Amino acid sequence: MKMPEQNPLYLYFFSLFLVTVFVYKLLTLKKTPSKNLPPSPPRYPIIGNLHQIGPDPQHSLRDLALKYGPLMSLKFGTVPVLVVSSADAAREVLKTHDLIFADRPYSSVANKVFYNGKDMVFARYTEYWRQVKSICVTQLLSNKRVNSFQNVREEEVDLLVQNIENSCSKVINLTELLIEVTGNVVCKVSVGSGDKVDSYKILILEIMEMLGYSRSIEDFFPMFGWVDWLTGLRGKVAKAAKGVDDFLEGVLKEHLTARASNNASADNDFVSILLEIQEADAGSTMDNECIKSLIWDMLGAGTETISTALEWTLAALIKNPDAMLKLQNEVREIGKGKSKISEADLGKMTYLQAVMKESMRLYFTAPLLVPRESRQDVKFMGYDISAGTQVLINVWAIARDPSLWEKPEEFRPERFLNSHIDYKGFNYEYLPFGAGRRGCPGIQFAMAVNELVVANVIHKFNFELPDGERLEDLDMTAVSGITLRKKSPLLVVARPHV
Template sequence: MEFGFFFILLSFFVLVLVIRKLTTFSKTCKSKLNLPPGPRKLPFIGSLHLFAGSNPPHRTLRDLAKKYGPLMHLQLGEVNIIVASSSKTAQQFLKTHDLDFASRSTVLMSEICCYGNKDIVFAPYGEYWRQMRKICTLELLSAKRVESFRPIREEEMSDLCRWIVLQEGSPINLTQKICMTNYEIMARATFGKKTEEHVKFIAIVKEGMEFMSTFHVADVYPSIKLLSSITGLRRKVEKVHQETDRIIENIIEEHRRVDAADRGSNEDLADVLLRVGDSGSLELPLTIENIKAVLADMFGGGIEAPTTTIDWAMAEMLKNPSILVKAQDEVRQVFDGKRGVSEAYFDELKYVKLVIKETLRLHPPGALLLPRENKERFEINGYEIPARTRVLVNVWAIGRDPEYWEDAESFKPERFLEKQVDFKGNCLEFIPFGAGGGFALESHLLLQMLS
């Protein structure tokens, strides 16, 4: 009874606090800013009600953009949101004014799981961000480093093929097996070995990625600190972080105990970060928390993105049997008589590469690029963008824009025979890995794994 009364009292207190905060916020927003067009805003919640259905956010945003245009303003709780849904509007934020919108929005998930945004993905724009991008480009994800992991990829993929052959005539969960194979590749490349707690680690990584891609009310009412605790979000995120931290901490301790001379030239990503951190050549020190945050970045993205993309590729080919047969015939022709999987022959898989491109067009690893933010008030296309506005680029909508893609909703790998685009963010109608300062540095590694 006492607990029930306490809960009611607490709920009433929170409600009063929310109304007070939102009333104050609402008054400050009534200035005569020339904002981009957008849907009507309700008191206190703005446009949150538009996302109450079962539709994924990127689909809802695409539908709204059809009505309000490719540059759209939304009010979600306390937060101003700008959505770019075409390559032309995306260019404003990813290329033309890249540095003005280079900061990342801080959310609870990144604050906790990335050790106070000490990773690369969510690090605030500045000296540390530039230093870590440089380390990634020159050390962690250079072409030479990615190539050094080639034997790992070939061995694990050969094991996968042998396992599939042994299951002939039996139903198999290919998604689960591909996820495990990607895990084993990333574990060996990142940590030097498969962790003993691999099943638990995969589950934790998946849960963390799910938190990262899910909408949370607490993130759009940042001034109401109690919300994350009341909704239970903070407790869940902290639990995921503690488990991840424990596993990575143990792995780093193992690496610390191995003498550098004993590692030889076979460095994994943890070895590289420890070596660079101990070198004394950095302007800003690389702490253990920095290293753990970066390793979590690499590991999480390296499992989820290729697994999801392969899932979609298989689904699309099953819906289009002629495409599946053509891809199978090419693979059989290229690898006929070969023992195991060798990346030396990947350049001959011309049609398979088209299938991968078309899959990434329709189903990019992140339907919405991670939110960017401007520190100061800005103007785009004659519209005013208030300071600390979160900018979302709807990559999913851009990949299906009929202005750039003929028969945009159909799965047609052959379209890339005529349309010469790359993955590097140079063609803004095709940016599955982002562009500009937000370009995913691990894209080269992901593409090797996808092939």
């Protein structure tokens, strides 16, 4: 009888065993065999199909789909998951049943970092979310607003070119320079100053990693959320959330002080716009936590996704010299006699636009998009999908489907010349920005930066790999998370084009 007292671990493991058995029995009793579910790979008790998901989820899910079909029913712990791997099924989710699948699943990390779901990306589908998205689309990301920041983009791209020129004939870390130029643009547009980039970019990388598909135990097993304390995840999230809040509180205080001293000199950045909306309607949803969460959306999503897309694009061009030469010829012909490429020149560059589309097809920054969740029971393509089912759309696999794309593993910008396929969410075989209600509203902002950076860098420089490295040896390995980043930095030698 003294054994439990002498060895507390005995009680711990015995209790854990009882809880595990109870949860398993509970899950077993809740099964509804009468429902017509999509095909499913064999699953283990308790963990479901989690053991079948490797470090690159888009690869694992694509391989499973090849065996079990483009619509699969999985179980991640206690969470039912619908995996979509075809353009037709994606259309059904994002268009036909867009409203039903417009919710977001619970994420303990996002909930903590984004002020209990007050942002636009991870918030549940509610009236609050609809109001917030409307404000972002009309006040922050409209065509007029994006165009108003043209000077910011051009100034930062000029600075990028100067930094490369100053390092010519030396090995440069192009990845770091792309993060810097993107961060400066996004930071100036969002909070009015590029001086704050270093204050938040490390936080962004940490949070993006924690938001990846190797998420907390709590998200899959709510009863075992305490395990996140043992692994240290909750501590890391709490520290990151405090860092975010301290940074954003400082930004708000600076803006409020500036407005109080001279109301007529309010800046045109996102924070100032949101503060104006808050002052104009004291009863609106635009409280300080809402403002902070939306600014963090802009800083996080903008900096990470745009810089990652730029890195993949330039790496793909360097690895494919024929495509690089075609783009250089186009850009340099249009920019002949000019010291730089202006935004007015970009509309004439059809091959540049094809390069950007092909890069986003082959190297998705968000290979599974942001997960969705069904708001109610629905009959979906002949199957019964329950409310609360998480939906993963493997846009990475769809964009590499050989039935939709000729030689899909090759980088071939020509496939988009004279093609109707675009990235605005109406072609379901190609969804780099998603589609429907929860599609990314920042398309124009992102593409304005992407095209201007690539055009000017290609206009001014020729690139080589350092130390005689062969182009075919350029490492294009990716690291999976909520975004798909290049594993190794892009190191190059830049030669000025004469």
